[in-house]
Amino acid sequence: MPISELKKLPGHDQEVMALSPNPRPILSLKEMRAAEMAAMKRGASVDDLMEKAGKVAAEIAKCFSGSMPTLILCGPGNNGGDGYVVARYLSEWGIPISVAALSEPKTEAAKKARSLYKGKVVPLDEAEPAPLLIDALFGVGMSRPLDETLISRLKILAKAASLRIAIDVPSGINTDNGELLSDIPSFDLTIAIGALKPAHRLEPAATLCGRVAVGDIGLILPKPSLMEIAKPCLAAPTASDYKYSRGYVAVTAGAMAGASLLSATAAQRAGAGYVALFGGETNAGTMALVHRSWSREALADERINALVIGPGLGRDELGWQRLSMALDTSHPLILDADALFLLKREGLDCLRNIHQPTIMTPHEGEFQRLFSGIDGDKLTRVKKAAALSGLVVVLKGADTVIATPDGRAAISQPAVSWLANAGTGDVLSGICGAMLARGLEPFEAACAAVWLHSEAARLAGPAMIADDLIEHVRSALIEVTVTV
Known part of the structure; x- marks a missing residue:
């Protein structure tokens, strides 16, 4: 400084x-x-x-x-x-x-x-x-x-x-x-x-x-x-860009409509050009949010640049069916919430069989369930989990730690304490989706998303809720966007 x-x-x-x-x-x-x-x-x-x-x-x-x-x-x-x-x-x-x-x-x-x-x-x-x-x-x-x-x-x-x-x-x-x-x-x-x-x-x-x-x-x-997780530098759309070139994010709906809506709306505010909610039972959300029925054909759309699954998914057989189909695609993935619970049920071998670029975003409780055999301090545990799973792991908290399978890691600046609130993790998943969809590598996408998430919380101020956080994602994005 x-x-x-x-x-x-x-x-x-x-x-x-x-x-x-x-x-x-x-x-x-x-x-x-x-x-x-x-x-x-x-x-x-x-x-x-x-x-x-x-x-x-x-x-x-x-x-x-x-x-x-x-x-x-x-x-x-x-x-x-x-x-x-x-x-x-x-x-x-x-x-x-x-x-x-x-x-x-x-x-x-x-x-x-x-x-x-x-x-x-x-x-x-x-x-x-x-x-x-x-x-x-x-x-x-x-x-x-x-x-x-x-x-x-x-x-x-x-x-x-x-x-x-x-x-x-x-x-x-x-x-x-x-x-x-x-x-x-x-x-x-x-x-x-x-x-x-x-x-x-x-x-x-x-x-x-x-x-x-x-x-x-x-x-x-x-x-x-x-x-240290640093302020990202993100390119503004150029004259040649269109909605799909800016990134198509698909968000999987499920048992809890609100969580997946938070993720989808956050992806929109974080700059994705096209966001679709797959399999939801509601038409709520912004007017620009596309609602699509869940189907293998819809999921096979090659234009999808990132698939967010887990927020509001549910832990029942339908949730597992949708997660299995998502894992069978080649789309870059963001795994959170119920997806992490279902993956624990199936065992860690399921993680090792994921070959597409993937970010998982557990909080401490989810991390401990999924990686129960890993001990040590926070940094050590996250690095071990990334190496074991072969995925980029984002362990959320006041000191969010991100690690890659090859040993790189990053730690956030101290987060705004008001982020300890229902739904804020769903917002982070959506931002991660937007960053992956714009073409960033998983580690860079996760770092950019965590910074934007934290800055949006700072801008939202005390007593914020997840909905307020989404409203300030746009302002945080403006801070880091440059014209190339």
Whole structure:
């Protein structure tokens, strides 16, 4: 995030790069260490990297909070060293600074950073609260809980502060999976040093991180296997386009008419040129929505670019018959809701026999039923499920994770909490259908759909329902559409 934009963004960090070609990488601790080692092989030292990290963190902190009196908590390692560099710069810029240390520095770089800071350093238990609290205690690499006495002291100082900033990650968080190792306070801003880490986007850590700004320290980052879901860049229709060239989405109706109608309408609002609802018992919906009887002949239409099946399908024999017919086609598929229940009933071999481009969009409960033998943290589970099924898997939630069979994955920015509402998943299925139908590959289609879905929710605002969400899909699409 450009420092100049920090004060302009409401809520969580909303600035994202285009889906192509520059999504922001998310690096594991191992990958981050490798990037730092590569920088040192090119001539940088640990001291150089710490100086850059501390300076950029100080710049971001000043931009975020102004000249508020600041208390910096420094730990014994290199995260604490970053804190001493921050203290030095903020002090040079005329900001009232106090520093409290958990212990004396233990790494050579941290010792040097401490020596260059000429201000007073007090023991942590003697620290006086300040309007701005900066946590530079432990950062990345934590694998065990914090001492209870330390947690208690941290909570007291955090509660007394008006703003709270963490350097790299809040102390007490597992960097690679977002697990909370301790009962720690929340922060208003986390400054990710060098690159985003999984904990910045995976719950429950993501909520405690607050807004996240990336501090560039000049590392050459590897090509990511994990990235942040980014703002897509979608081409507007050209003069030569017509309704079918913009994408024909077929949505399968079933036992619950409302769910499939939500999907179909969302596909329309997400830019599909032609949307048909197959097998519905109602003529509700927009005037432009085509209603067709369910038949093998209708399903065989070669103009269909994406087939959405599952929302409102039903779990009875008729639902299974329709799902079986859909699986027998060559149309790209979006599998959701009741389709996932029926696939669990038939066994995972049914998934492995799907050969057309396919996106499945389970919520946590559906995922656990379908992939009951897979354990681990959320990111690990989704990647395992994608590899096992051979399909693109979208595990929905506050921290939606998308994974491909070849190991690529993406995590969303924190979602609007009002999305926890009936029907919003059906809307996502329809948007996925529109993205597949316009010719995007399944992973790119899923990423674009999740971004549009989340942005529409942000635009719809508090107390929205799925119908409101659909009304704002169009506005979200306008934001990302460019004339070629």
